[in-house]
Amino acid sequence: MSGRAAPLGVRETAIAGLLTVDLPLHGDARGWFKEHWHRDRMVALGLPDFGPVQQNLSYNAAVGTTRGFHAEPWDKYLGVASGRAFGAWVDLREGSGFGRTVTLELGPGTAVFVPRGVANAFQTLEPDTVYSYLVNDHWSPDAAYPAINLGDPVLGVEWPVPLDRAIVSDKDRANPPLAQATRVPPLRTVVLGADGQLGRALRGAYAGESDGSVRFLTRHDLDLRDADAIREHDWSGVGTIVNAAAYTAVDLAEAEGRADAWAVNAVAVGAIADVARRRRMTLVHVSTEYVFDGSRHPHREDEPPSPLGAYGASKAAGELAAQGVARHYLVRTSWVVGDGPNFVRTMRRCAEDGTDPTVVTDQTGRPTFADELARGIRHLLDSGAPYGVYHLSNAGPVVSWFDLARAVFRELGHDPDRVTPTTAAAYATRFATAGRPVAARPSHSEFDLSKLRATGFEPEPAEIALRHHLLRHR
Template identity: 45%
Template sequence: MDFGKQLAAHETSIPGVIVFDLTVHGDNRGWFKENWQRSKMLKLGLPDFGPVQNNISYNESRGATRGIHAEPWDKLISIAAGKIFGAWVDLRPGASYGQVFCCELDPTRAIYVPRGVGNAYQALEDGTIYTYLVNAHWSAEQKKNYTFVNLADPQLNISWPIPLEKSIRSEADLHHPFLADALPMGPRKTFVVGSNGQLGRALQAEVARRGLEGWEFHDIESFDMCDPVAYEHIAWDTFGTIINAAAFTAVDKAETAEGRRAAWNINVEGVAKLCRVAAEHQLTLVHVSSDYVFDGIQESHNESEEFAPLGVYGQTKAAADALVAQLQRHFVVRSSWVIGDGKNFVRTMMDLSHRVAGGKLAQVSVVNDQIGRLTFTKDMAAGILWLLGYREGDTALDDRAPHAEFGTYNLTGSGASASWSDIAARIFDLTGGNGDAVKPVSTAEYFAEAPSPISPRPHYSTLALNKLSATGFVPANWEESLKAYIEAEQAR
C-alpha cells in the first residue's frame, strides 16, 4: 500500500465521477486515514452531497462480484480492507449514456459516483471490505427507482481481472438486462406547492407543453404546507426540487387582525417548514417573492437592496426570503404585478372597458403614482425552468446540466416602466379602443373613501433584470405579452 499519497482529485471519462487519492498514514501497527473529509474534499471538487447513511459490504472471498446497479442517490465509495476492481457505467439519459470507466481501488483511493451511474466491483483479495456513504435513506419507494445492466454485456467490454465464469455472483445479477434493454435512470422529481394559483397553472401548462417528466402538482387539498403532518406522507428522497408557488397575497386583508395571522402562517411558517425539509433532504427550493419587500423609494430595485417593507404582506415576504436564503440550494424569484390565469388586473380592466363601451360607465379611476412592470406567469414559469437548468427540448432535468448560480433573481416582464393608469389605458385601447376613459388619480385619492385598513404600496416597483439576463434568460417585453394576453382572452 502506498503511504506517500497526497489528497488529490482526478476527473474520469464519466461526467461527475471523481477519483480521489487518499492520504494514508501507516507503520508496523497498521494504517490510519481520513476516509471522508468534507472541507478538504469540497475544495478539490467533491459536491457537498450531504450523506445520511453509511453502508459496508464484506466480501469473504476473492472473486466476489456485484453489480451493475444504479441507485437514485450519490455516493462516495472507499475500501476499508483489501482491493477491488471497479466498473462504472453511466445510465443517466444524455450524451454519455453507456460510457464506462474502470479502475482499481484500495484503501488509498476513493471514488465519488453521482446518482444514476451504475456501480459494479470485483473483490481482488479475500476479506475485502467495501464501504460507501450515500445521501438518501434506503426505502421501498426508492428501490422502485433502481436500474441495472448486466456485468457480462459485450457492448460494455469490461475486462474483468477474474473471468466472470469463475467469479461469485448473485442469481439476480446474472439476469440483469444488457444496455440495449436497460432503463435509464429517471429524473429526480419536482414537487410544486400551490398548483391552483396563477403561477401554478402556468407551470402546469409549461410542463405539459414541454412534456417534462417527474413533476407533481399539489394544491392545499393534497398538501397543506402549513400542516406538519402533511410532510410525513411524502417520500422526499425521491425529489430534487420544491417550487413554492403558494402564498397569502391579499395585501389589504393582511393589515387586519385575522389576515395578519393568516399571512404570517402561510408566508412564513409554511415556508419555514418547506425550508426544513429542503435542508434535511438536500433539495433545491424555488420560492416566489415580491416587490413589496422594498419601500419603493428607489426607481429600480436590484437583488442586493436591503429589505424595507411598508406593510404586513411585505414583512412576511421579506421574512420568508431571509429563511430561504439560508439554504445552500435555493432560488428566490422576485416578481411584481403578476398576471396569469385567474383574477387579475388585466381581466378586471378588460371587463371595465367593455362596461364603458356599453354605456354602463363613463370613466374608471386608476392610480398613476405607482410605477412598475407587469409580470406574466408564462414568463415566470419559463424563467424558473431556465434557472433550474432546463433548456428547450429537455424532457428531464439532467443532473449534470449547468445551473445558474443559486440565489435571488428578479423576474418580471422587460421593457419600460409604467404606472397602473398607463397600463389600464393600454388595456382599454386594446380591448375597446377607449383608453381615454381611464382617469389617472393618486393612490391617496383612490383610497380616500375605501374602508380601512389599506396596505401601503411601494411607489416604485420596477425590478432590475441585469442579473437574470446575465444567465442567458431575457423575459419578454411586458407590452408585447399584454397584447398577446388580451388577444387570447378575446378569442375565448
C-alpha cells in the same frame, strides 16, 4: 510508506458524473493516513457537494467476493479502507450514455463518486478487504432500484476472478441483463400552486415535457396550510421544487386573512425548505416587491427587507426560510398579470362594460406577465445560473398603475381618458370609510434587472407583453 504524498485530484471518466478521486496517503513506519472525505477541498476540485448522511462498511473475507450491479436511488462516494478491489460501473440513466461501462482497480489511494442512476459493482482482490461508501440518503431495505447481471457479455467486464469461481449471492446471479434493465429517469420537478396565475404559465412553459419529468400539484393535491402534510408528502424522485403558491389577498392579510397568509407564505415555505435541505433539492421560491417599503428604487437583490404590512412580512419570513436551502433561486417579482384575477383583467372589464375607473398615480413599477415569469424561472434552472436572489419583471419604462390602466384602454380601442387619476392616500381613505381593510403598499416597485440579465435572460418589454396578453385573453 514514506515520502511526499501525491496531490489530491478529481478526474472525469467515460460515464458522465462518475468521478475518480486521487487520495494522498501520508505514511511512515506505522502505516498510512488519508482524508477519505474532505468536503471543502474536494468540492473545490469539482466533486459534487452531495451531502452524505450515512457511512457503510462492507467487510469481505475472501478474494473474489463480488457484489452488484446495483443502481440505488442516491449518490455514493466509495473507496477501499483496507485491501484492494476491482470496481465496475454501468450507466443505467435514460439518455445516450445508457449502458456505458467503466472499470478501475481500487486501492486505499483511490475513491470514486457514483451519481444516482449509475450501477455499482466490485470484486475483492485481496483477503480481508474493507469497502467503504458514503451515501446521501438513508439506506432502507424497502428501497427499489434497478440491478443488472454481473456477467452480461454486452457489458464487456473482464472480472479478475471469473464469475463461475467468484463468491456471488444468488440474488445477484439472478439479476436481468442490460437489455431488460429499467432505465433510471432524471429527477422530477414539482410545481406547487399549479392552478394559480404562475402555475398555469409554468404548465405552458413545460408543455413540451410529456415524459412526466414535471409534475403539477394543486391545493387539492397538497394543502400548503398543513405543514405536516408537506413534510410527509412522497418526495421520492424529486430534484426540484418550484413554489409558485402564495396567499396573495394583500388587503385581507391585514384582517381575517392574516393567519392564512402566514400559514402559506411563511410556515409552509419553512416546511418546504426543510424537505429541500434534507433531500438536497433545488428550491425555486417566488416572492414579491411587498417585502420592501418602496423608499429605495430601483430595488436591488441585496436590499434589506422592510415590509409595510402583514402580507409583506409573511413573504419576507418565507424568503428567510427559502434562503436556508443551499440550492435556491429566490425570485422576486411585481405586479403579476396572468390567467386569473389581476389588474389588467379588471381594467379590461371596466373598458368593455362602460365603467370609468379611478386609478392610483403615485405607485410605480413594471408589470410582470406570468408567461415571462415562467420563462425566466425555466431559464434559471436550465442554464444552471448561480443560486441566489434574482429580481424578475418585464422590461421597459417604469409606469404607474394609472399609466398601465390607460395602456389597457388604449390597446383595446377605448378612450384612455376614461381613467381618472387618484392618489394612494385617497384610495385608502375611500375603502377605509367603507369598512374594508387596505394594506399599505410600496410607493416604488421597480426592480434593478441587471443580475438577471447577466445570466443571459433579456426580459420582454411590458408594452409588447401587454399587447400579446390582451390578444390571448380575449
